[in-house]
Amino acid sequence: MFEGIYVAIPTPFKNGSVDRGALKEHIEFLIENGVDGIVPCGTTGESATLSYEEHEEVIALTIEQSRGRVKVIAGTGSNSTREAIRLTKFAEEVKADGALLITPYYNKPNQEGLYLHFKTVAEAVSIPIVLYNVPGRTGVNMFPETVARLSEIDNIVAIKEATGSTNVATEIINLCGDKISVLSGDDQTFFPLLSVGAKGVISVTANVVPERVVEMYFSFKNGNWEKASEIHREIYPLSKVLFIDTNPIPVKTALWMMGRMEKEFRLPLCPTTPEKEEKIRKVLKEYGIIS
Numbered sequence: 001m002f003e004g005i006y007v008a009i010p011t012p013f014k015n016g017s018v019d020r021g022a023l024k025e026h027i028e029f030l031i032e033n034g035v036d037g038i039v040p041c042g043t044t045g046e047s048a049t050l051s052y053e054e055h056e057e058v059i060a061l062t063i064e065q066s067r068g069r070v071k072v073i074a075g076t077g078s079n080s081t082r083e084a085i086r087l088t089k090f091a092e093e094v095k096a097d098g099a100l101l102i103t104p105y106y107n108k109p110n111q112e113g114l115y116l117h118f119k120t121v122a123e124a125v126s127i128p129i130v131l132y133n134v135p136g137r138t139g140v141n142m143f144p145e146t147v148a149r150l151s152e153i154d155n156i157v158a159i160k161e162a163t164g165s166t167n168v169a170t171e172i173i174n175l176c177g178d179k180i181s182v183l184s185g186d187d188q189t190f191f192p193l194l195s196v197g198a199k200g201v202i203s204v205t206a207n208v209v210p211e212r213v214v215e216m217y218f219s220f221k222n223g224n225w226e227k228a229s230e231i232h233r234e235i236y237p238l239s240k241v242l243f244i245d246t247n248p249i250p251v252k253t254a255l256w257m258m259g260r261m262e263k264e265f266r267l268p269l270c271p272t273t274p275e276k277e278e279k280i281r282k283v284l285k286e287y288g289i290i291s
């Protein structure tokens with residue numbers, strides 16, 4: 001049910017608060033450029049440092065601004081099952097199309113704990129759930145066999161796969177078939193994962209060049225693989241520079257250079273170094289995104 005280009009959006013801040021105007025304008029920009037959905041309050045949305053109130057504010061505002069034109073998958077994960085249920089229930093109440101739930105971080109559950117965590121959340125709601133496996137951030141890896149067990153639960157419909165491995169994606173697809181859609185959790189692996197059967201991406205790069213990511217996906221879907229591969233290689237250096245520092249620092253810096261939002265972060269995230277900022281500027285200039 002979730003296919004295509006979903007954009008993990010940063011949360012714009014101004015003087016310490018959520019910049020509602022910049023958030024609305026950024027959502028409009030993405031919708032105008034043909035994306036299929038928006039993902040507020042993911043890692044990119046600095047969900048780790050949003051208060052409960054802000055978390056709810058950003059999700060509700062994204063849904064309100066999208067007005068049914070694109071799908072909204074709200075980040076509602078936590079390393080506490082109770083807290084994840086609370087956030088996911090809120091997303092369901094305000095009619096998000098789906099909820100993105102990261103594997104619990106820091107407390108490092110085993111495979112049975114991961115299974116029980118997602119099963120317990122899924123059974124407490126009826127909203128479609130997207131699992132999120134990103135061992136590089138969480139310190140815990142959910143195995144394809146655990147994903148296969150979870151795919152038997154009706155409202156677990158997709159996984160954002162961010163191990164960066166086509167083998168892992170292939171194993172999940174082989175084990176789960178149509179019960180779950182694999183979405184690439186990383187721009188650089190999007191094209192390779194499409195080739196093994198992934199259905200879309202939760203993208204950071206699409207914040208900056210939504211139309212190119214959309215075109216790459218449609219070229220692939222329409223069987224023009226050469227064109228898709230060409231666009232993949234074209235946007236690769238941009239995707240790379242957007243991870244030159246911890247996400248979302250570079251993408252927020254790029255969007256600031258494009259005049260879309262302030263370059264404001266919540267500690268412990270902070271601005272990148274002047275050298276890295278220059279590299280981001282150089283790449284944006286090379287793409288003709290800024291002059």
Ligand SMILES: O=C(O)C1=N[C@H](C(=O)O)C[C@H](O)C1
Nearest residue numbers: 008042043044185186202247
């Ligand atoms: O916010 C997200 O969702 C994403 N976060 C990832 C990360 O920072 O690890 C990157 C991904 O493409 C989207």
